[in-house]
Amino acid sequence: MSSEITQHHEYKSWAEFISNKIKLAQTKVAFKVNAEMLTLYWEIGNSILEKQNQNGWGSKVIDLLASDLAKIFPENSGFSVRNLKYMRTFAEAYPQFPIVQVPLAQSKNEFVQVALAQITWYHHISLLAKVKDTTERAFYIAETAKNEWSRDVMLLQIQSKLYERDGKALNNFENTLPDYQSDLAKSIFKDPYNFDFLMLSRKAKEVEIENLLTQKITDFLLELGKGFAFVGRQYKVEVDDTDYKIDLLFYHTVLHAYVVIELKAGEFLPEYVSKLNFYISAIDDKLKTPTDEPTIGLLLCASKSNVKVEYTMRGLTKPLGVASYELEQLVKENIDKLNDNNEEE
Secondary structure, eight states, X not given: OHHHHHHOHHHHHXXXXXXXXXXXXXXXXXXXXHHHHHHHHHHHHHHHHHHHHHHOOOTHHHHHHHHXXXXXXXXXXXXXXXXXXXXXXXXHHOTTTTEEEEEOTTOSSOEEEEEGGGSOHHHHHHHHHHOOOHHHHHHHHHHHHHHTOOHHHHHHHHHTTHHHHTTOSEEOXXXXXXXXXXXXXXXXXXXXXXXGGGOOOTTOOHHHHHHHHHHTHHHHHHHHOTTEEEEEEEEEEEETTEEEEEEEEEEETTTTEEEEEEEEEEEOOHHHHHHHHHHHHHHXXXXXXXXXXXXXXXXXXXEOOHHHHHXXXXXXXXXXXXXXXXXXXXXXXXXXXXXXXXXXX
């Protein structure tokens, strides 16, 4: 009887419903615990700041406090001198706790509030050490929470200067997509994309880049951002009895649209856009369903002239963006390290 129940569709749906309820409850508990811990740490850090300002106590008071707390809480290592200093820095950085308020993009009069409890204390420690600008930190807090990044992944995104690249790809979305899609599409595409994880020189051929991107699809998806689902490489579409192959095809689960990506190993040329426009039309005709939004194209070149890109995109009716990508920085760093090691030897 039990085996029959487990195979029943209604039971499977019900079991999934229960498991999702449990996961949601666990997430809420974890969020509440994290929020309470951050509140405690902020209050301790703020109290240290107040006492130092009011009484003129120097840094030695933190040493004394850490020693006393170690005696009272011998099994808790969270109140070390180092951690207490982090708490003071945390309170100093976020006087408006439990939120950080930063200007809305492109506006000096409108503000957005970002909840600090979205990420863990260990994320905050690293973020405070690596990023000094409050608006930039708020960006990484929101992106870390949205994408569920570990601390190491967040640090990689900081190292790759995601804040400076996010939403910077040249595009015609404002003229080719409805308002509700345009802003979202703009925010998704970057410039430049960082392909340093491929460990290639800038002279790499397109096919070599494609091969490694698909071999390291996890890293590539991380660089693209949340929402991209890989459909295929050299994806074949037939148009008028002729087979054409799209370099990379994705589906974006938030935009609800196919994304055609074309890779070029050299500098941007206007004719590349014509080819990408052709592929977008083919996917719209052959693959897109009535429930999908218009297909979007992304052209990635090793380098580009923004003026040439803007001229080329004038008058186009298909939504597309053009961005460059970087390959050589990590290779250069490794060569420099290798040379340094050789000199030491």
